[in-house]
Amino acid sequence: MKRPATRTFGILTSGGDCPGLNAAIRGVTKAAYWRYGMSIIGISHGYRGLIEGDARLLHPRDFDGILTRGGTILGTSREKPFKPDPGEKDSEAGSRKVEAIIENYHKLHLDCLVVLGGNGTHKTAYLLQQAGLNVIGLPKTIDNDIWGTDVTFGFHSAVDIATEAIDRLHSTAHAHNRVMVIEVMGHKAGWLALYAGIAGGGDIILIPEIPYDLAHIVHHLQTRQQRGKEFSIVVVAEGALSREESLMSKEERKKRRKKNRFPTKGYEVAHLIQEATGMETRVTVLGYLQRGGTPSPYDRLLATRFGTAAAELLYRGDYGKMVALRDGEVVAIPLGEVAEKLKTVPPDHPLIDTARAVGTCFGDGV
């Protein structure tokens, strides 16, 4: 393999942190340095670091031992450079930030910018590409909702954590004859609730893609009771919607929520179940625990695979792409195809039928 004239790339992580970021960083940088002889510029705290010029030359030894570590050694932020800051009238600040990014990109003599992030990150990546920069994206998120890839790294680690939590609640539910409601992440996509719900043996799974009726939930719990199962586990995605809510506009939903006192969806579901059935019901919100800790072996493998594939794209100068997994193969898809889309659970996804077959209820009366 003939080596190209030495290239330099910047690398940053953006959006919520998730397991596997460091493994992916390691994959990109090890392959890019040792295999292709490139130079690595590490950018701190996502796009914010690129705006502020917070960047430095790195050596593979800076990535020693990070394969197993949670978080991101580069730091991250939720900075969205194309979005005006709250309170600003127009996009002036936005353009100022984008200009700073472009300026720093050139000052740092980057041939390409490698970004690791979720939907927001890739939207920005696409806009930067249109603004003339070379960009390569890697799909990370515990939500698994990035369009174009079968799976994102971080997702399976979160599934592991949520499943372990459900396992723990099982013993408490059983000991006390209780309904235990567990709320997991997923505003618009129910992947995490679906996977962890099946893996944890959840009796009811509520996801944003399948609106639920309380009546069906109640019926399912009572049928279980009649069969001698005095406890139940209910797995709720934070963005789950009742049929009623699903017919409302976003504004109406917001208003309704303000009126109710439930901090989150899990609390609401727990309250309604207890009221309707008289069963003792408790709620657990998993929250930030889903993001942290060492990545699972699956995610280390996937992140390493994505990372080395990104290095190859760098080498080939094949910019403007996001690496993705499709049918077991790593491919590269144009950023333009990814931006502004969301991968939600299709109602006919085979896992939904799998779950129903073992007796799980989605609150929709099927």
Add this chain to the structure above:
Amino acid sequence: MKRPATRTFGILTSGGDCPGLNAAIRGVTKAAYWRYGMSIIGISHGYRGLIEGDARLLHPRDFDGILTRGGTILGTSREKPFKPDPGEKDSEAGSRKVEAIIENYHKLHLDCLVVLGGNGTHKTAYLLQQAGLNVIGLPKTIDNDIWGTDVTFGFHSAVDIATEAIDRLHSTAHAHNRVMVIEVMGHKAGWLALYAGIAGGGDIILIPEIPYDLAHIVHHLQTRQQRGKEFSIVVVAEGALSREESLMSKEERKKRRKKNRFPTKGYEVAHLIQEATGMETRVTVLGYLQRGGTPSPYDRLLATRFGTAAAELLYRGDYGKMVALRDGEVVAIPLGEVAEKLKTVPPDHPLIDTARAVGTCFGDGV
């Protein structure tokens, strides 16, 4: 060893479930059956089962494979037979329940009742003993707040779970430069927060026994920032009190809390920190996750030890006692010494100085 005329004992688990209950049940029953030839009556769902006569003869094979399981195969409840039900004017119901217990105790031909539980359970046990029953208690609780024993089973499993949660939050805190507040159980005793806080490397630990001032917390966070530590972990016992609150009556505190909108103490602390420091602050409430799952090896050992010691008390007819660990040895202490007391963290406990020595702040300005 000469075997006594066969004895029969009832066994029940009462109060919140916690890891190690099954291990303790196994310890009592295996030793009582095989070593001492006793008969075992399993009572369902705590004192409620004894009131309702929900009990059956068990064989050691019913306890196969339970050493590692969370929860309790006997089921539990928070039934307090001596307490009138809400709405009842006097203790009529209470006496009715107690009478039912005494009646069933004799109907089942019990020589002794073995109860596994926390403070409430042992208070009831003491009252039953005074009412003429033979009772032996085993101290379980994740709070470690039972007077008379150095440690309860369930505690170290909860410490493990809470510490693992703190470990996970560390990576998120670090990646985002955030203050992560984690609320753990402990209404009146801060053992769990103290142990998990030190084991997890918490920067600030707030426990009921040491009233905190926000000013000291803020100062500590800012000092860390000046030393380049942009993130911090704050471990809060659910019953932590500010100095102000610590001077209030229980009623005043309740009123104050109603006025504020914070669902729990962790939320309040997080809100105040963010407001006072401007640092991005997030809260995680560990909740029921602390109760569930397989007991840690430490708790399996301790529960087995307590269980076999209880069997020996049964054999010797040494009733009216709770088994306990003191300076590494299992001893038996009179129920009367345990009831109505609470073991909280003494302000001069050596672990508090240990924590301070590695830089942990308790919010008290020391």
Add this chain to the structure above:
Amino acid sequence: MKRPATRTFGILTSGGDCPGLNAAIRGVTKAAYWRYGMSIIGISHGYRGLIEGDARLLHPRDFDGILTRGGTILGTSREKPFKPDPGEKDSEAGSRKVEAIIENYHKLHLDCLVVLGGNGTHKTAYLLQQAGLNVIGLPKTIDNDIWGTDVTFGFHSAVDIATEAIDRLHSTAHAHNRVMVIEVMGHKAGWLALYAGIAGGGDIILIPEIPYDLAHIVHHLQTRQQRGKEFSIVVVAEGALSREESLMSKEERKKRRKKNRFPTKGYEVAHLIQEATGMETRVTVLGYLQRGGTPSPYDRLLATRFGTAAAELLYRGDYGKMVALRDGEVVAIPLGEVAEKLKTVPPDHPLIDTARAVGTCFGDGV
């Protein structure tokens, strides 16, 4: 959905146990009973139970709580009914056993036999099908070497366990500046070594499919040393072969092994490395630890999916098939296509290039 005239199926687990067997049993039986109204006959200890008529009618409640449990509640054995017992001259015993199986199949009024197992199990299943029985297979094995499916359940749990072990060895290797050799399962297929090797950051991975030269291994270790890495992790599949061995006949290899004193391949590799490099080298054989314990969420999902798919095949009367995963979808493939084949790691598998890209050596000088 119209229910068929009630069907009855037998279910057995055969071959080495692995995580996910119980989850798959639960999937088949729950779906078959509740969705399709079938009757379930549980057969003990694999084909041996069918030979001996060790079987009984089961109810879904017999499968309560088994989703998370390792092992198999049905028990297993390595009985191969078509193979004569050692010492027998011809296949008389074989035919006797097969006749007993056929007889018991009819005595139990089975409409189909569901077998959960690996390559040997499916070979037998195919022969039984040819002998006139209806059979459906589910692919389990930690080796992932069953032809026709992208992945088997049990594999990812074993990857998790092996990776965790490698993580542990890392700290010891680092503290002592040692070469740590870890031997994992895989006689003919190197999937487990490959996956765990990458996920654990192994520096050298030796698998049966890529013959190794000691010289390349030594060179790689010394290069690492020159870069300041004083320790290394070597992941060895138990069936790894040196280039020399790969050119020998099976008999020659056996003879050679007898002459050497190494209990297993890992010991040999460790010895040769220490001798050739002078580096302190230690070996760990993971052994049975790879089979046990609770299945990973991934395997619970996959096993549940395979189980419910098998129930659907039962319902449709679509016999003579093994359920399989291909490109993310569950399909059914004829037993005849599976039997006698083995799925090994193709030398051009993308993960091998991924591993090389992050600096892993396969001992082949590439």
Add this chain to the structure above:
Amino acid sequence: MKRPATRTFGILTSGGDCPGLNAAIRGVTKAAYWRYGMSIIGISHGYRGLIEGDARLLHPRDFDGILTRGGTILGTSREKPFKPDPGEKDSEAGSRKVEAIIENYHKLHLDCLVVLGGNGTHKTAYLLQQAGLNVIGLPKTIDNDIWGTDVTFGFHSAVDIATEAIDRLHSTAHAHNRVMVIEVMGHKAGWLALYAGIAGGGDIILIPEIPYDLAHIVHHLQTRQQRGKEFSIVVVAEGALSREESLMSKEERKKRRKKNRFPTKGYEVAHLIQEATGMETRVTVLGYLQRGGTPSPYDRLLATRFGTAAAELLYRGDYGKMVALRDGEVVAIPLGEVAEKLKTVPPDHPLIDTARAVGTCFGDGV
């Protein structure tokens, strides 16, 4: 608190690595630096680093994030400076090394040397103290065999790992109706086998302190079989001895072992059981897995406690001591009391009776 004139201490880790070393290092250094204003010299790879002068000034920030990490950031070695190297006629090399240590101790202007290690380390520490150096010791070892302290850090982490391994073997044992032998560390002391054996529900536990007879083991396994328990778990300390062996001299034992082909004690026990009972028996040697990985919360607490106590000894100039835990309190005991002693399991240790009470056999016919 009045600060002393700034002191400087060197710190090293020696002997086999174990979980909690980094936590203890962090405890000493954080407390010594922030609380007492001392200077820290980190010495690489145990006493070898002190011989070679491999040392450097450290700052608390060098210890950031190490609380949870396995291994030791200082590196370790098994260097015993007072022992002549193999092949040397007299102790010339020994004295040369000791002289180098003394020379470097003064060159580095150390006021004290803090050593973290096991029995060998503390023996050396005592000799160095007698040679005029100030030394403070911290007891680490997974074997828990250091005289003078109730427990060492590293021990409970190893118990956790070994127990988890036993849990895994349980499912395999059960699925196959097998006897599973697991060998854990412990040449002279059986603490680890005893603790993990009870916590894991081992049916037979063999430790060096209680010589075993095969006949009793066989009897116990057969009794279990008669009660319908077709599988058993046998936990063997690597230094377990049969009654016959216990009566031999060390030389005789060595000779006998050479004659037999068993690589380790676990293999021998497994072989003899299978031969004597006809039960299928398998062996697992846990090996280096017991040393690695993140320390358990218990060990992090204990190591932190020992570390900060050592810092206080440094501050008080209270040299020549090892920190220790006695009846829950941290104390300091003279090195001279510790050296040359070994803490083994007393035959009347209460845990042995606990184990017997739940049906565990120690192979001694009690």
